[in-house]
Amino acid sequence: MTEQKPTKRQDILDAAIVLFAERGYNGTTVPMIAEAAKVGAGTIYRYFDHKENLVNVLFQEKVKQLSHHLMQGYPNDSSIREQFRHIFQRIHHFAIGDSHALHFIDSHCSEIFLTEESNQVFDSFIQYICDVIEVGQKRGEIILMQTEALIGIVYGAIVQILKMLRSDVLDGSEHLMKSIEECCWNAIRSH
Amino acid sequence: MTEQKPTKRQDILDAAIVLFAERGYNGTTVPMIAEAAKVGAGTIYRYFDHKENLVNVLFQEKVKQLSHHLMQGYPNDSSIREQFRHIFQRIHHFAIGDSHALHFIDSHCSEIFLTEESNQVFDSFIQYICDVIEVGQKRGEIILMQTEALIGIVYGAIVQILKMLRSDVLDGSEHLMKSIEECCWNAIRSH
Amino acid sequence: MTEQKPTKRQDILDAAIVLFAERGYNGTTVPMIAEAAKVGAGTIYRYFDHKENLVNVLFQEKVKQLSHHLMQGYPNDSSIREQFRHIFQRIHHFAIGDSHALHFIDSHCSEIFLTEESNQVFDSFIQYICDVIEVGQKRGEIILMQTEALIGIVYGAIVQILKMLRSDVLDGSEHLMKSIEECCWNAIRSH
Amino acid sequence: MTEQKPTKRQDILDAAIVLFAERGYNGTTVPMIAEAAKVGAGTIYRYFDHKENLVNVLFQEKVKQLSHHLMQGYPNDSSIREQFRHIFQRIHHFAIGDSHALHFIDSHCSEIFLTEESNQVFDSFIQYICDVIEVGQKRGEIILMQTEALIGIVYGAIVQILKMLRSDVLDGSEHLMKSIEECCWNAIRSH
DNA sequence: AATGAATGAGTGTTCATTCAT
DNA sequence: GATGAATGAACACTCATTCAT
Numbered sequence: 001m002t003e004q005k006p007t008k009r010q011d012i013l014d015a016a017i018v019l020f021a022e023r024g025y026n027g028t029t030v031p032m033i034a035e036a037a038k039v040g041a042g043t044i045y046r047y048f049d050h051k052e053n054l055v056n057v058l059f060q061e062k063v064k065q066l067s068h069h070l071m072q073g074y075p076n077d078s079s080i081r082e083q084f085r086h087i088f089q090r091i092h093h094f095a096i097g098d099s100h101a102l103h104f105i106d107s108h109c110s111e112i113f114l115t116e117e118s119n120q121v122f123d124s125f126i127q128y129i130c131d132v133i134e135v136g137q138k139r140g141e142i143i144l145m146q147t148e149a150l151i152g153i154v155y156g157a158i159v160q161i162l163k164m165l166r167s168d169v170l171d172g173s174e175h176l177m178k179s180i181e182e183c184c185w186n187a188i189r190s191h
Numbered sequence: 192m193t194e195q196k197p198t199k200r201q202d203i204l205d206a207a208i209v210l211f212a213e214r215g216y217n218g219t220t221v222p223m224i225a226e227a228a229k230v231g232a233g234t235i236y237r238y239f240d241h242k243e244n245l246v247n248v249l250f251q252e253k254v255k256q257l258s259h260h261l262m263q264g265y266p267n268d269s270s271i272r273e274q275f276r277h278i279f280q281r282i283h284h285f286a287i288g289d290s291h292a293l294h295f296i297d298s299h300c301s302e303i304f305l306t307e308e309s310n311q312v313f314d315s316f317i318q319y320i321c322d323v324i325e326v327g328q329k330r331g332e333i334i335l336m337q338t339e340a341l342i343g344i345v346y347g348a349i350v351q352i353l354k355m356l357r358s359d360v361l362d363g364s365e366h367l368m369k370s371i372e373e374c375c376w377n378a379i380r381s382h
Numbered sequence: 383m384t385e386q387k388p389t390k391r392q393d394i395l396d397a398a399i400v401l402f403a404e405r406g407y408n409g410t411t412v413p414m415i416a417e418a419a420k421v422g423a424g425t426i427y428r429y430f431d432h433k434e435n436l437v438n439v440l441f442q443e444k445v446k447q448l449s450h451h452l453m454q455g456y457p458n459d460s461s462i463r464e465q466f467r468h469i470f471q472r473i474h475h476f477a478i479g480d481s482h483a484l485h486f487i488d489s490h491c492s493e494i495f496l497t498e499e500s501n502q503v504f505d506s507f508i509q510y511i512c513d514v515i516e517v518g519q520k521r522g523e524i525i526l527m528q529t530e531a532l533i534g535i536v537y538g539a540i541v542q543i544l545k546m547l548r549s550d551v552l553d554g555s556e557h558l559m560k561s562i563e564e565c566c567w568n569a570i571r572s573h
Numbered sequence: 574m575t576e577q578k579p580t581k582r583q584d585i586l587d588a589a590i591v592l593f594a595e596r597g598y599n600g601t602t603v604p605m606i607a608e609a610a611k612v613g614a615g616t617i618y619r620y621f622d623h624k625e626n627l628v629n630v631l632f633q634e635k636v637k638q639l640s641h642h643l644m645q646g647y648p649n650d651s652s653i654r655e656q657f658r659h660i661f662q663r664i665h666h667f668a669i670g671d672s673h674a675l676h677f678i679d680s681h682c683s684e685i686f687l688t689e690e691s692n693q694v695f696d697s698f699i700q701y702i703c704d705v706i707e708v709g710q711k712r713g714e715i716i717l718m719q720t721e722a723l724i725g726i727v728y729g730a731i732v733q734i735l736k737m738l739r740s741d742v743l744d745g746s747e748h749l750m751k752s753i754e755e756c757c758w759n760a761i762r763s764h
Numbered sequence: 765a766a767t768g769a770a771t772g773a774g775t776g777t778t779c780a781t782t783c784a785t
Numbered sequence: 786g787a788t789g790a791a792t793g794a795a796c797a798c799t800c801a802t803t804c805a806t
Contacts, residue, residue, distance in 0.1 A: 008787085023303075026217030030780055040788040042782075051780065107298075110358070112214060145370050152355050153348040153374050160347025161340065167301070169339050179336050183344050187378035199770085221797060231771040236798065390791080405685060408599030412776055422792040427777065489680075492740070494596075527752050530742050531734065535756050538733025539726040546725050549683070561718050565726050569760035581766085603801055613767040615803075624801065 009047045011037040013058055021100035025055055025108060052113050059108055060121045062101045067125050069094045080136035081185065087129065088158065088181045095162045096172070103166060106159045126151060133188070143190045150188045157184050200238045202228040204249055212291035216246055216299060243304050250299055251312045253292045258316050260285045271327035272376065278320065279349065279372045286353045287363070294357060297350045317342065324379070334381045341379045348375050391429045393419040395440055403482035407437055407490060434495050441490055442503045444483045449507050451476045462518035463567065469511065470540065470563045477544045478554065485548060488541045508533065515570070525572045532570045539566050582620045584610040586631055594673035598628055598681060625686050632681055633694045635674045640698050642667045653709035654758065660702065661731065661754045668735045669745070676739060679732045699724060706761070716763045723761045730757050 015036035019028040030051055034041040048054040070090050075082050095102045108114070109122050133150050136142035142150065161180055164170045206228035210219040221242055225232040239245040261281045266273050286293045299305070300313050324341050327333035333341065352371055355361045397419035401410040412433055416423040430436040452472045457464050477484045490496070491504050515532050518524035524532065543562055546552045588609035592601040603624055607614040621627040643663050648655050668675045681687070682695050706723050709715035715723065734753055737743045 024215060024217055026215055029778085034789090041780090042788055042790095043786085045781070046786070110354070112218075143370075143374065145374070146361065146367060148355060148360050149352065149367060149371055150374070152351045152361070153371065153378075156347040156349070156351025156354075157344040157378065158347070159351070160343045163301075163347075164339060164343050170337065170343070176337060176340060179334075180340055180344065183334065183336070183341070183378045186380075186382070187344075187348070187374045189377075191377070220795080222795090232797090233772065233799075234770055237769070242797065406597060406599060408597055409685075411774080413774090416793095423776090424778075424793065425791055428790065433776065492736075525752075525756065527756070528743065528749060530737060531749060531753055532756070534733045534737050534743070535730040535753065535760075538729040538731070538736075539760070540729070542725045542729025542732070543722065545683070545729075546721060551721050552719065552725070558719060558722060561716075562722055562726065565716065565718070565723070565760045568762075568764070569726075569730065569756045571759075573759070602799085607768090614801090615767055615769095616765085618802070619765070 008037075008039055008043060011039060012044055012047060012054070013061065015039075016054060016058055017062065017100050017104050020055065020058070020108065021104040025051075025111060025113065052115075055108065055113065056115050056118045059105065059114060059118050062098075062105055063121050063125050065098075066091070066094055066101065066105065067128065070128070080132065080139055080141040081189075083132055084136070084185055085181060087132065088184065089177075091158055092162070092172075092177060095165070099166060102159065102162055106163075126155070129155070136188075140190060142188050153187050154184050157187070199228075199230055199234060202230060203235055203238060203245070204252070206230075207245060208249055208253070208291050208295050211246065211249070211299065212295040216242075216302060216304065246299065246304065247306050247309045250296065250305060250309050253289075253296055254309075254312045254316050256289070257282070257285055257292065257296065258319065261319070271323065271330060271332040272380075274323055275327070275376055276372060278323065279375060280368075282349060283353070283363075283368055286356065290357060293350065293353055297354075317346075320346070327379075331381060333379050344378050345375050348378070390419075390421055390425060393421060394426055394429060394436070395443070397421075398436060399440055399444070399482050399486050402437065402440070402490065403486040407433075407493060407495065437490065437495065438497050438500045441487065441496060441500050444480075444487055445500075445503050445507050447480070448473070448476055448483065448487065449510065452510070462514065462521060462523040463571075465514055466518070466567055467563060469514065470566065471559075473540060474544070474554075474559055477547065481548055484541065484544050488545075508537075511537070518570075522572060524570050535569050536566050539569070581610075581612055581616060584612060585617055585620060585627070586634070589627060589631055590635065590673050590677050593628065593631070593681065594677040598624075598684065598686065625688075628681065628686065629688050629691045632678065632687060632691050635671075635678055636691075636694050636698050638671070639664070639667055639674065639678065640701065643701070653705065653712060653714040654762075656705055657709075657758055658754060660705065661757060662750075664731060665735070665745075665750060668738070672739060675732065675735055679736075699728070702728070709761075713763055715761050726760050727757050730760070 012033060016028070016033045019032055019036060030044060031041050033054075034044055037044075044054065048057060070087060072090065073086070075086050078086075091102070105122075114122075130147045130151055133142055133147050137144055137147070161170065165172045170176065203224065207219070207224050210223055210227060214223075221235060222232055224245075225235055228235075235245065239248060261278060263281065264277070266277050269277075282293070296313075305313075321338050321342055324333055324338050328335055328338070352361065356363045361367065394415060398410070398415050401414055401418060405414075412426060413423055415436075416426055419426075426436065430439060452469060454472065455468070457468050460468075473484070487504075496504075512529050512533055515524055515529050519526055519529070543552065547554045552558065585606060589601070589606045592605055592609060603617060604614050606627075607617055610617075617627065621630060643660060645663065646659070648659050651659075664675070678695075687695075703720050703724055706715055706720050710717055710720070730753075734743065738745045743749065
């Protein structure tokens with residue numbers, strides 16, 4: 001009576017992301033996912049055409065969640081410095097709330113089994129940040145350089161830091177995260 | 192006169208690194224490697240005990256090559272700024288010369304099938320850079336912060352940039368690389 | 383109504399014993415068993431962890447069947463002569479009903495892939511006959527000699543005879559079997 | 574200077590019989606034989622067309638050696654009792670001198686990879702004993718029964734006993750062997 | 765003659781996917 | 786809808802056999 005319909009589907013996705021993040025797509029078997037989701041192996045195929053479909057659905061869903069997360073409380077009217085801080089903090093917050101999602105996204109974002117659509121979803125996420133940077137460049141707050149390069153620097157740095165958080169190489173104290181955020185900003189701000 | 196001795200072994204390693212970099216360890220089958228190396232499947236087992244052994248040998252070899260590359264012409268007596276530039280340029284140079292190696296290293300460095308030895312080889316590479324950063328901190332050239340975090344920022348940024356070079360999102364013009372290097376330095380230098 | 387449950391498992395065991403008896407463990411491939419059992423190769427692994435597990439399960443099952451067969455209608459209170467006749471006849475009867483089982487047991491009973499448990503099951507079967515012989519010796523019906531030697535003589539003779547029955551070198555007429563039984567008894571009875 | 578030509582061939586045969594006896598035909602690989610014989614793997618194919626050929630040559634050679642062994646000092650003019658004792662003792666002697674041969678013969682004599690010729694060689698060995706038994710029957714020293722059955726009993730018993738000697742279940746003391754020989758004779762002698 | 769590196773068909777085993785229940 | 790037994794193609798790995806040296 002209490003359980004809604006799409007529970008099983010969600011159970012599958014929830015189980016899958018943990019396994020994909022920890023063992024990779026090819027290191028994860030469908031029976032593994034079924035067991036972790038407490039679901040029959042055949043049930044997975046009622047919701048997803050095949051394993052590739054599952055990973056693509058999951059990928060798109062998570063990237064969209066991350067994007068939405070970024071938008072929440074977005075300080076449109078503040079300085080680019082403020083916007084940057086917001087983005088950094090929201091990504092960090094997202095990674096705390098869903099400890100596997102960011103690692104899953106990062107470790108699967110250039111895999112060959114992603115569909116065109118999945119790639120587009122990821123690209124628009126990146127594009128979103130690109131846009132912020134471009135505005136920052138116009139306003140003279142950010143260095144003038146190929147935008148993709150700036151994204152790369154910041155994105156690479158953040159993802160690596162969060163990877164290290166996940167594996168407890170770093171503690172995620174507020175103070176440390178604040179310093180790291182500042183480092184990232186220093187990388188791209190105009191001097 | 193027709194062929195050197197250790198050709199087959201090298202052929203296998205050369206074929207394997209490309210496939211591992213592009214498809215991951217689990218996404219790469221032994222027959223794929225055999226075909227790419229133009230070698231019988233059984234031949235691979237004359238040189239490597241099993242697939243895990245192959246990936247470990249390859250990983251250690253490539254990390255060591257990268258380390259040696261870093262050392263060449265290392266400006267021991269220069270400023271940390273100079274040393275940092277050297278490291279950046281050498282990594283870049285390494286990535287140009289062996290376009291799959293860095294991606295292979297980065298995407299496999301935390302996989303569970305790596306042996307203790309492989310992990311140690313990678314750790315000493317990281318440690319080497321750590322040491323430089325620590326000296327920089329003592330000399331007041333680099334910001335005071337947990338060394339691992341600084342490494343994470345710089346390493347993450349560089350690897351991401353080189354990934355983008357590989358996939359032609361960025362051109363690797365000297366001018367651009369110089370700017371990127373400066374960005375990375377700005378992230379961690381003391382202001 | 384169409385089929386019982388544990389059919390597949392039994393199909394596999396039934397197919398395997400024939401092949402193991404005729405070709406030996408190492409001469410029998412899993413695909414051979416699958417084909418003979420009219421079952422997919424993968425199905426075998428739903429019921430048995432691996433080939434060694436299959437041969438051990440089969441071995442223990444057959445030795446236990448043989449033991450039970452021996453017990454049925456066992457003339458506990460009769461003379462050792464009667465008991466010996468019973469054992470001989472029951473082994474013969476067993477071999478008639480399951481023409482591969484005894485050969486399978488005999489040709490695999492000292493193989494290195496048998497588990498400790500399998501060896502124990504076989505040993506208790508042998509021990510059972512040993513006990514009868516020892517009682518016979520105490521009662522003066524059987525010659526005084528190392529029990530193992532007596533077992534060896536009788537067991538070796540019986541197994542060889544049944545081997546020859548299987549390959550139609552001998553017909554298994556009641557008269558002949560009766561004579562053979564007497565020969566075996568004569569080998570060990572006290573004169 | 575000292576080494577004759579057919580040394581390598583003999584080395585291979587000597588190594589092969591040990592392995593075949595201990596691990597069976599299918600459990601023995603050609604490289605195993607090569608290593609044990611201290612010979613290159615390819616060398617085996619200079620002397621034997623293939624593995625099956627090797628095992629057949631070996632089988633025939635060993636059966637013939639056993640047959641010759643039986644003949645040596647054969648007491649043609651003695652009683653069948655004497656002849657039986659001779660046969661038993663010579664087989665025992667053969668098994669002592671070449672500890673793997675009898676086991677090899679027995680465990681391979683009904684394998685499907687034996688050629689027609691191998692089977693014939695083995696059959697003539699059996700036939701030889703059959704003839705003795707038949708004479709014994711005519712002279713009234715041996716029970717009247719299908720000769721093959723009598724052979725089976727005695728052959729089975731002897732082989733089993735020698736198997737147990739090999740695996741140290743029995744000690745091979747002269748006294749014990751004498752008793753066993755008598756048991757075997759009692760099995761088939763006319764009373 | 766002798767070698768052993770090389771091969772690829774064949775082995776034991778796994779796993780994405782189907783389908784009768 | 787949900788299941789999990791069943792499948793067979795594909796995997797990692799082995800080994801009888803060949804052949805350049």
